Amino acid sequence: MQKIIFGLIFALLVVSDVLAQKFGYIDTDYILSKMPDAQKVQGELDAASTKWEKEIKDRQMEIDKMEQDYRAEEVLLTDAMRQERKQSIENKRKEAMDYNKKVYGPEGLLYLKKKELMTPLRDKIFEAVNKVVKTRKLEFMFDKAADLIMIYADPRHDYSDYVLEELGLGDKDDNPNKKK
Template identity: 35%
Template sequence: MRKQYLFIFLALIVAHTSQAQGKTTRIGYIDMEYILENVSDYKEAKSQLELKAQKWKQEIEAKKIEINTLKESLKAEKALLTKELIDERETEIKFLEDEMLGYQEKQFGANGNLMRQKQALAKPIQDQVFTAVQDIAEAKNYDFVFDKSSDLTMLFSNKRFDISDQVLRVLNRTDKREQLTKKQLKDQEVKENLENAIDENPAMADRQKALDDKKAAREKLIADRKLEQEAKKKEYEDRRNAIAAEREAKKSGTVSETAKTSSTTAKPAATGTTTGTTGTDSTAKPAAATGTETTTDPPVLTKAEERQKLYEERKKELEERRKKILEEREAAKKAKEAETQKPNTTNN
């Protein structure tokens, strides 16, 4: 602890000396744990290591269960066993306990397999992080870069001095460099420079956020208008299809009713013709004998057929009236001629 405070004290002295000489001291820090958790290779290897650790824990638990079973068995049978058998079983139990503790220390101890594999897993990435930190420090003129997750005690750290995201971008750029073309690399560098500038300048970050919000709002407005237009278009299409379907239904319904009516009217006509040729007397006798009347429902007529029927009835009525008028005129004419002929015969 004294070494840590001494290191901080020396850093403050150096910073004060630099300020006294008119030079601005730039300080940054990284969070190694945050960087490691965001590296895909490290996460995959860590998950595999956790599976191994889980398997080791299960083996230790199985040994504990076995030891507890032996202890319970010895406790239950102790009154029936001799001293030599009791000592033998206790020795066996102690041997198993020592073996279990040794296995636990071997896997999970300070220098156990888990700790060594964690260090071996993190070391290559830590080396890459140190290289990236040096490159960033030289490019951005940082005087000090600390590790927040190390033993160094940091009582307060401002987020704008955190360069962990910059380190992650450098690591990701190194991994993807072989897969990108020159144009893509150039675009990636421009994007990273903009992100680095935003990280270093909070005011620029606020402006960029405002621009992003405006862009998102504009895109949302365009999307809403597009959805509204599509909804109106769909409504128009549905309405047009409904009208067309209604017309088609009316048309098909009229045709089917006409065909049905013609077929129903044709049957009684054929029946009447047949009965007319064979004779009415033969059909009238069974009806008179049974005393029942056979009634048939009148056929259902359409509007066109009703209009045709009314037209025929009116035409027939007019013909009868015309005939009647002609007959009356003919009768009046004959009566007049008879009256004129009667005086002539009288004079003669």
Template identity: 40%
Template sequence: MKKIILVLIFTFSAFTAALAQRFAYVDSDYILKHMPEYASSQKQLAALSESWQKDVDGRFQEIERLYKAYQADQVLMTPEQRKRREQEIVDKEKAAKDYQRQIFGPDGDLAKKSNALIKPIQDKVSKAVQAIAESENLDMIFDKNSEVIMLYANPRYNKSDAVITRLGLKPGVLAR
């Protein structure tokens, strides 16, 4: 009998605790659009990416030029000259692909620069979200834009404007 009562008490307390949990969500895209430093870092990354892409394109255009010159001169070359020119083109193409991977690969320079610029902003937002959660006694805050599927979210639980205010920005005024 005591065991049944204890089980009922634990079940009831667990059920009550589950009902007492408080949830909220934020829209990280909305928050980031309000942050001037995020817009600035995006512009900086776009300019850097464009510059590096021009460099990569230039390398491949040089290879294309060498290949066309090789095709035009091929009939006049000795087998040794052809082999040397072919190897030169292959080496330059390999170097260009390696450079492209070094810049744009998953661990490339662009990814590193993006991480260096964006991580401090993400940390700042994360600290603001944590402060909101603690000050409003929330148990969990979801990101509306993450892979967690939210089929419905009541707008009263949206804490995005509170995070923007906590960051010292004005909600509704988007950064440019």
């Protein structure tokens, strides 16, 4: 009997401790959309991506031209020359695929550029979140924009506007936690 009572008391203490914890969430996508530096970073990423896309397109056009020239001259070439041209075209195609992977692959140039440019912004957000967590005495802070799945989030627990205020980007006329 004592074990059951002790178990119930322990369960009540654990539940009351969990219920007493304060938590909140932010939406980094929303915060980034309000940061002028993030728009500048996006512009730089777009410019770099456009440059790389042009380089890839130019490589493909070169391959297409090589194939077109080969088809036009194929009947005039010896077997050895045909093999050499086919190999040359195949090598160019492989180079183009490797370059595409180098730019847009999982650890490619675009990923590295984005990481390089976004790290200072994410650090600013992280510092602001830490201040908000300490000021508001929160124990947990989630990011709605991250891979964490939130089926429902009560807007009362959205601290994105507080983080924006901490970053100096808050709207003086906007009441935190009263988003559209």
